[in-house]
Amino acid sequence: MSAEKKDDIAAGGYFSIPAGLGFPVTTKIFTPEKFTEEQKMAAETAKKFIEKDVLPKLAAIDEQTGGDYGITVGLLKKVADMGFLGTDVAEEYGGSGLDFTTAMCVSEVFGAGGSWAVSWAAHSGIGTHPILFFGNEAQKKKYLPKLVSGEWTGAFGATEPEAGTDLYGAKTKATLSPDGKSYILNGSKTFISNSGFANLFVILAKIDGDPKKSACFIVEKGTPGFTVGKEESKMGICGSSTCPLNLVDVQVPAENLLGEIGKGIHIIFNTLNLGRLKLGAMTTGSGKSVINDAVKYAVERKQFGLPISQFGMIKEKLANMVVGAWMTESAVYRTAGLVEEKFNATDFKDFTQTLDALREYEIECAILKVAGSEMFWYIADENVQVHGGYGYIKDYLAERYLRDARINRIFEGTNEINRLTAILNMLERAGKGKLPLAKAGAALAAQLEESAGEELPDEPLALQAELVNGMKKMFFVAGGRVLEKFPVREKIVAQQEILRRLSDMLILIYLSESGLLRVKEHGGEIQEAIVKLYVQNAALECEKLAKEVLAFLEEGDMLKSYLGRLKRLGRPLANNLLDSVSLERKIADKLIESKKYFL
Ligand SMILES: Cc1cc2nc3c(=O)[nH]c(=O)nc-3n(C[C@H](O)[C@H](O)[C@H](O)COP(=O)(O)OP(=O)(O)OC[C@H]3O[C@@H](n4cnc5c(N)ncnc54)[C@H](O)[C@@H]3O)c2cc1C
Incomplete structure (x- = not known):
C-alpha cells in the first residue's frame, strides 16, 4: 500500500472503520x-x-x-x-x-x-x-x-428492457463505419428521464457487442434513426418525462465517443456514485419539507378537543422524522466534505485520476442513497398517517409526497444493489488488505474479554461513543467471520441475505458516527437527544443483525461463544439503557413549538 493510501485511511478516508477500533482517529468531519x-x-x-x-x-x-x-x-x-x-x-x-x-x-x-x-x-x-x-x-x-x-x-441512457440492474448485459451495439468517421448504433433503452424533451443523450453501448468494449456516446436529438417512444404513465413524479429510446442505424460522429473504449460501464457507474450522493442530499431536503407538512397539519388538526400533535403516538412519529432527516444530513455533508477534498487533489484532465476520484467514496455514496431514500419514504409514509384519511386524498400534498418518494428506492441503482455495492466494496477492500477486517476481528476477540462493559469515561456522550465503537466491533466480528468462511468472492456473493444484514450494519454505523461527531463538535440540546435516540436504536439493531449473521454461520458451542462476544459488546447499553420515550417527546415538543423543521 502506498504511503498516500495509508494516510487516507488514518484520516478516516475509508469510512474510518479501522480507525474506530478503540482509536477513533476521525474526530473532525465536515458538517x-x-x-x-x-x-x-x-x-x-x-x-x-x-x-x-x-x-x-x-x-x-x-x-x-x-x-x-x-x-x-x-x-x-x-x-x-x-x-x-x-x-x-x-x-x-x-x-x-x-x-x-x-x-x-x-x-x-x-x-x-x-x-x-x-x-x-x-x-x-x-x-x-x-x-x-x-x-x-x-x-x-x-x-x-x-x-x-x-x-x-441532457439525459442519460443506460437501462435497457432486458438490462436494468445488470447493465453489463446491455445489448446496444456500436460499430465503427468502414471510413472510420462514425459509429453506427443499434439497440433500445428504457425508462430514460427527460427523454421527452431532452436534446442530448449519453448512451451506453458495446463496440461490436463485445462485453470488454463498453463505450459511451453523445447522441443528439434529431439524429436519423434515433426515436423517443411513448411517455410512461407512472405512480409518482408524474411531471417528469420517462420514455423508451429506439436506435436503428444511428450514425454518431466518431468524435462523440466519450472517454475510452472499454471504460463505458465505468463512466456510467462512477457517474452514478455522485448521483447517489446527491440523491442522499435531495431526499434530505424532501424529508425536511414533508416534516413541515406533517407538523403544520398535526398542530392544526383537532380531535377529542386537542390538536393531534398532543397525542403521544403522533409525537413519536414527528420525533423520528426529525431524527431521520438530521442523521442523514450529517452523513451527507460528512461525505460531501470527503469528496470535496478528493476533488481538490484530483487532476480531472487525467482519465484514471478522474475515475479514482469518483470511485473513492462509492461505499459512502451507496450508503447515502439507501439511507436517504428509505428515510424519505419513512417520513412520507408517516406523514400520510398523520393526515389520516386526508393523507389519502389527492388534494393534499401528503398523497403526492408518498407517490413521489417511492422512486428513490428504485432508480440510481435499486436499494438492493446499493446495499450490495456498499458491503462488497468494503469486503473487497478488506480482502485486498486495504481494510484489516479479518485481522481486526481476531485481535478484537482478546480485547473483548478485558474492555467491554468497563466504567464509561466521565465525558459527554461517552455512552454513544462506546456504542458506536461497539457497533464497529460487532461488524468486525460478523464481517470478519464471513470473510473467513467465504474467502472467495463468488462464495460471498451467493450469501445475499447475509450481505444485506452486514450492509445494514454499515449504514447504521456510518450514520451513527456522523451524527455523533457532528454533535460532539457543535453541541445542541436537541441534537444531543437526536444522537442519543438514533445511536441507541442503531446499537440494538446492529446486535440483532450480527446475531442473525452468526446464527447462519455457526452452531453449537461455536455459536454460543460468538453470541457471548456480542453480549459483551452490548453490555454498555444493557447497563445504561436510555429512556427513548422522553427523548422522543423532547424532540417532538421542539418541532411542535417551532411549527416547522428547525435544525
Ligand atoms: C421513473 C424512472 C426513471 C428512470 N430514469 C433512468 C434514467 O434516466 N436513465 C437510465 O439509464 N435508467 C433510468 N431508470 C431505470 C432504473 O435505473 C432501473 O429501473 C433500475 O436500475 C432497476 O432496473 P429494472 O427496472 O430493470 O429492475 P431489475 O433489474 O429487473 O430488478 C428487479 C428487482 O430485482 C432486484 N435485483 C436485480 N438484480 C439483483 C441482484 N443481483 N441481487 C439482488 N436483487 C437484484 C432489484 O433490486 C429489483 O428489486 C429509471 C427508472 C424509472 C422507473
Whole structure:
C-alpha cells in the first residue's frame, strides 16, 4: 500500500472503520455548521426559487405529462440564469465554478421540488456529469455551455428492457463505419428521464457487442434513426418525462465517443456514485419539507378537543422524522466534505485520476442513497398517517409526497444493489488488505474479554461513543467471520441475505458516527437527544443483525461463544439503557413549538 493510501485511511478516508477500533482517529468531519457564506447564500437563493416558482406549481407540473413540458423546461432555463444548472461546472464552460459542497446544498434544497427536481437532477447530474468528467476538451467546449445555459437539456441512457440492474448485459451495439468517421448504433433503452424533451443523450453501448468494449456516446436529438417512444404513465413524479429510446442505424460522429473504449460501464457507474450522493442530499431536503407538512397539519388538526400533535403516538412519529432527516444530513455533508477534498487533489484532465476520484467514496455514496431514500419514504409514509384519511386524498400534498418518494428506492441503482455495492466494496477492500477486517476481528476477540462493559469515561456522550465503537466491533466480528468462511468472492456473493444484514450494519454505523461527531463538535440540546435516540436504536439493531449473521454461520458451542462476544459488546447499553420515550417527546415538543423543521 502506498504511503498516500495509508494516510487516507488514518484520516478516516475509508469510512474510518479501522480507525474506530478503540482509536477513533476521525474526530473532525465536515458538517452543515461549517458552510461558508457562499454556500449558505446559494442554498438561500435556491430555497426562494423553490418556494416561489416550484412548490405552487407542483400540480401543474404533474399535469404536463406527455405534453411539451413547457413549465419544466421554462424553470430549468430560469435556474440556468441563476447559475444552478452548472453550479460546480468550471466558468470556462459557462458554469458557476463553485465547489462540490455548494452543489450539494443546492441539491438538498431542490430535492423538495417533486417531479421538477427529478428533471433538474437528471439534467444537471447524470445528463451533464459524464461530459463534465469524461469529455475531452472539444466535447466540453461544444456541449457544456449549451447544457449549463439551459439551451439544451441532457439525459442519460443506460437501462435497457432486458438490462436494468445488470447493465453489463446491455445489448446496444456500436460499430465503427468502414471510413472510420462514425459509429453506427443499434439497440433500445428504457425508462430514460427527460427523454421527452431532452436534446442530448449519453448512451451506453458495446463496440461490436463485445462485453470488454463498453463505450459511451453523445447522441443528439434529431439524429436519423434515433426515436423517443411513448411517455410512461407512472405512480409518482408524474411531471417528469420517462420514455423508451429506439436506435436503428444511428450514425454518431466518431468524435462523440466519450472517454475510452472499454471504460463505458465505468463512466456510467462512477457517474452514478455522485448521483447517489446527491440523491442522499435531495431526499434530505424532501424529508425536511414533508416534516413541515406533517407538523403544520398535526398542530392544526383537532380531535377529542386537542390538536393531534398532543397525542403521544403522533409525537413519536414527528420525533423520528426529525431524527431521520438530521442523521442523514450529517452523513451527507460528512461525505460531501470527503469528496470535496478528493476533488481538490484530483487532476480531472487525467482519465484514471478522474475515475479514482469518483470511485473513492462509492461505499459512502451507496450508503447515502439507501439511507436517504428509505428515510424519505419513512417520513412520507408517516406523514400520510398523520393526515389520516386526508393523507389519502389527492388534494393534499401528503398523497403526492408518498407517490413521489417511492422512486428513490428504485432508480440510481435499486436499494438492493446499493446495499450490495456498499458491503462488497468494503469486503473487497478488506480482502485486498486495504481494510484489516479479518485481522481486526481476531485481535478484537482478546480485547473483548478485558474492555467491554468497563466504567464509561466521565465525558459527554461517552455512552454513544462506546456504542458506536461497539457497533464497529460487532461488524468486525460478523464481517470478519464471513470473510473467513467465504474467502472467495463468488462464495460471498451467493450469501445475499447475509450481505444485506452486514450492509445494514454499515449504514447504521456510518450514520451513527456522523451524527455523533457532528454533535460532539457543535453541541445542541436537541441534537444531543437526536444522537442519543438514533445511536441507541442503531446499537440494538446492529446486535440483532450480527446475531442473525452468526446464527447462519455457526452452531453449537461455536455459536454460543460468538453470541457471548456480542453480549459483551452490548453490555454498555444493557447497563445504561436510555429512556427513548422522553427523548422522543423532547424532540417532538421542539418541532411542535417551532411549527416547522428547525435544525
Ligand atoms: C421513473 C424512472 C426513471 C428512470 N430514469 C433512468 C434514467 O434516466 N436513465 C437510465 O439509464 N435508467 C433510468 N431508470 C431505470 C432504473 O435505473 C432501473 O429501473 C433500475 O436500475 C432497476 O432496473 P429494472 O427496472 O430493470 O429492475 P431489475 O433489474 O429487473 O430488478 C428487479 C428487482 O430485482 C432486484 N435485483 C436485480 N438484480 C439483483 C441482484 N443481483 N441481487 C439482488 N436483487 C437484484 C432489484 O433490486 C429489483 O428489486 C429509471 C427508472 C424509472 C422507473
